[in-house]
Amino acid sequence: SQKIEQNSEALNIQEGKTATLTCNYTNYSPAYLQWYRQDPGRGPVFLLLIRENEKEKRKERLKVTFDTTLKQSLFHITASQPADSATYLCALVNNAGNMLTFGGGTRLMVKP
Amino acid sequence: GAVVSQHPSWVICKSGTSVKIECRSLDFQATTMFWYRQFPKQSLMLMATSNEGSKATYEQGVEKDKFLINHASLTLSTLTVTSAHPEDSSFYICSAPFKQGAREQYFGPGTRLTVT
Numbered sequence: 001s002q003k004i005e006q007n008s009e010a011l012n013i014q015e016g017k018t019a020t021l022t023c024n025y026t027n028y029s030p031a032y033l034q035w036y037r038q039d040p041g042r043g044p045v046f047l048l049l050i051r052e053n054e055k056e057k058r059k060e061r062l063k064v065t066f067d068t069t070l071k072q073s074l075f076h077i078t079a080s081q082p083a084d085s086a087t088y089l090c091a092l093v094n095n096a097g098n099m100l101t102f103g104g105g106t107r108l109m110v111k112p
Numbered sequence: 113g114a115v116v117s118q119h120p121s122w123v124i125c126k127s128g129t130s131v132k133i134e135c136r137s138l139d140f141q142a143t144t145m146f147w148y149r150q151f152p153k154q155s156l157m158l159m160a161t162s163n164e165g166s167k168a169t170y171e172q173g174v175e176k177d178k179f180l181i182n183h184a185s186l187t188l189s190t191l192t193v194t195s196a197h198p199e200d201s202s203f204y205i206c207s208a209p210f211k212q213g214a215r216e217q218y219f220g221p222g223t224r225l226t227v228t
Binding site: 032034036041042043044045046049089093099100101102103104105 | 116118146154155156157158161203205207210215216217218219220221222224
């Protein structure tokens with residue numbers, strides 16, 4: 001069966017460091033992979049999309065890599081700030097449509 | 113930027129009653145909207161795809177007669193939880209693609225449903 005796995009344990013890092021979150025998937029051939037941020041009691045907010053033929057995408061302090069051989073995406077936040085503390089969700093989209101399948105999310109805590 | 117709103121933001125109802133949740137796309141049209149459910153400390157699970165002017169498509173295991181979806185206009189989809197039970201208590205979130213065919217989605221702020 002299809003699985004999308006994110007580290008369920010919270011990631012605690014110091015302000016200014018780079019946070020790296022992992023998304024692994026099995027039995028899936030996504031055409032796109034997306035990352036969303038979710039704050040408690042709120043809906044997710046879109047951050048970045050990367051296509052299957054792209055290796056890396058950047059947006060300000062954010063960087064996403066996509067390795068279709070390893071079936072893995074890494075999400076980096078450089079120069080992290082306490083305001084970056086949230087749950088980060090990866091989501092896969094196949095070519096058939098625009099339905100998102102979400103991973104379980106990883107909670108990031110950035111300490112000042 | 114475009115925004116998706118939901119109403120109400122939270123609701124408490126008694127077991128056996130029905131609750132309607134509205135999802136609106138503000139300043140953009142959405143022929144397709146999606147409804148998700150999220151239990152505490154879990155991820156979003158897609159319940160159904162709402163299509164303007166046609167029947168919704170439900171995911172496996174989601175009872176279509178219990179979760180009624182109506183997409184009556186290009187800016188409004190509604191989810192009605194009928195004969196609610198305590199196990200229906202959850203966080204319900206809707207979303208809509210940025211534009212027709214887009215892969216990125218705008219999400220609403222969510223509706224917290226508590227059934228007593």
